[in-house]
Amino acid sequence: MSENIKIYIGLDDTDHVDIGCTTEKLNHLLLYLELNINFEIVSRRLVRLWPFASRRTRGNAALSAVVLLDKNDENKLYNLCNKWFNKLLSEISNHPLCIHPASPALIISKTQFPNEIYWETVRGHVKLSSRLLQIKNYNCKIFSSNSQWGIIGASAALAWSPEQNSSYELISWRKKSMIGKKRLINLETVIELDNKYPQTFLNRDPTKNRGLIAPRTPCPVLYGIRSSSPEILEDSHKWLQSKQDVEKSSDYAIHCTNQLSDDHVTPYYGTVLSKPTTSKGAHSSIKVFVNGKIRTLLAFSQGDSVNRLLRLLEPGDIVSWTGLLSPSDSSIHLEKLSILEPVPRIYTRPTCCGSSMKSAGISQKLRCSGCGKNCEKYWLGKMPNFSEIYMINNWTEPNPSNRRHLSKPLDLGVPILNNLIP
Ligand SMILES: [Zn+2]
Incomplete structure (x- = not known):
């Protein structure tokens, strides 16, 4: 009987402003590995990072997965990842030009990176050169484009630990033939989802009568449902997929995520x-x-x-x-x-006999016109x-x-x- 080892996989910066989504790319990678190797996915993580990062993609999300595999298959895993990554690079080279072209990175590590790496990346700017130095000493394999930017997010996704402050998001993807077309998700059904599964959150914005589960970009995500319970997510997805007025997804996966954590701010x-x-x-x-x-x-x-x-x-x-x-x-x-x-906010004189007391002049006391009572001058503040x-x-x-x-x-x-x- 051979020994199982835990492997951390981090992926980031694979998408173009109009094409692709890193969640879908991680799913592709895991499906590809599943076809060729025996392994078990322990968890998938969707990690949002500093919203002001200059090279961020739309939601500035990076992805990671933890998998268990046979120790003897370790080299096979690296070879498969290398193959997959080269294919990804050639796909990306066909993307139309844009200001920040995708700069993908895939990191495979046998240890989880230290938590500081996550905190730095969710709270502020990280220099690529200092991040490369930080991770140099870890026993990891890095696949990246020449520009290497994706390493910042991929390493942060590897460093996040879900024990802290996490929830779950089920992401479902669109069929290839549907990408670019309008998403079919009826708002009435989203409202029904909200009522039927009260443990899910942020399905819609009641102030704007708008659904929030589907992105408004041409990316391959059909919808995302959020909850603190993965079981509820699975049920609610199946329920949505049973509805006539909801587009059928090609696949889905549940991610543990740092969304809704406020990790990026300090009060x-x-x-x-x-x-x-x-x-x-x-x-x-x-x-x-x-x-x-x-x-x-x-x-x-x-x-x-x-x-x-x-x-x-x-x-x-x-x-x-x-x-x-x-x-x-x-x-x-x-x-x-x-x-x-x-x-x-508003300052008034004290009242007596139902009306406010008045001053007869400078250096005069306050006096009630009803009963004649007087007192020293002062103001009353109203909150x-x-x-x-x-x-x-x-x-x-x-x-x-x-x-x-x-x-x-x-x-x-x-x-x-x-x-x-x-
Ligand atoms: Zn009075």
């Missing part, structure tokens, strides 16, 4: 320093003081209730937020916003009312269509504060 709090300003581009901004630094918080018009809350802020309010520090101008692009301690803004535990977020894949919806939990310098 902060600070004091508002300025009144909000609104620019022509319809985004609003305020200045905040946080840990001895002044930062600009930006809310975009599509951020809806985040933008609305920001426009109601006053200097002195203590707010907390999550957002991404823009590498171009160091402003913070808000994702979630909360008002921790508002300052009073603001934010009841017209959608909030959960004082936090607000954009509607589901405008959230990033990585953003954790407030109904799954509000951010926990600490205060490092953003």
Whole structure:
């Protein structure tokens, strides 16, 4: 009896803006390997990375898989991967020209890369040269295009461990003959899916009456269904596929993912320093003081209730937020916003006998015109009312269509504060 070994496979940067999807490419690779070698897929991982990465693809996702195989088949696996990868390179060389042509990388490793590699790549810019140095000492095989960019994402996908903060996404792919045509997925059926399987999330945006399971790009993905339970996903996919008004998929797979984890952001709090300003581009901004630094918080018009809350802020309010520090101008692009301690908004005099007391003049006391009682001058502050803004535990977020894949919806939990310098 021979020994089984665990192998980690990471793949990234295989798609063109109009062609392909790395999820589908990983599926191809695993199907190809299955035909030629005996092995077991332990898990597939869909790992979203820093949304501001300059070379990102649409959702900036990288893929990985963990497989078990016979130790004697190790070299056979490398040979098959090499063959498959060369075929992928020749396919990609036929892609139409674009600004960032695909720069694929496939990494096969016998150990999981350290967690820091994931955290660096989900939270900020990574230099290719430093990543190459970092992974040099691991016992891994790297297949890549000459430009090697894909190594950054592929290595991060290998370094993510799902124990931390994960959920699942079932991805189904379209039949080849359907790619480029309009996807057939009835909104009524998506609403039914939402009601029938309440453990699935983000199937639709109720504020826009729009389904969220299908991408709006020409990629080969038919739809993705999200849940914290893989069993529910399998059932809901089968149910969708049984419907007349839903396109039939060619294949599907369940991925463990860091989506909805908020791993890309750290919550902060600070004091508002300025009144909000609104620019022509319809985004609003305020200045905040946080840990001895002044930062600009930006809310975009599509951020809806985040933008609305920001426009109601006053200097002195203590707010907390999550957002991404823009590498171009160091402003913070808000994702979630909360008002921790508002300052009073409207100031009034104390009341007596049903109306407010009035001062007879400078250096005069306040006096009630009803009973004649007087007192020293003071103002009463009225706290603001934010009841017209959608909030959960004082936090607000954009509607589901405008959230990033990585953003954790407030109904799954509000951010926990600490205060490092953003
Ligand atoms: Zn009175």
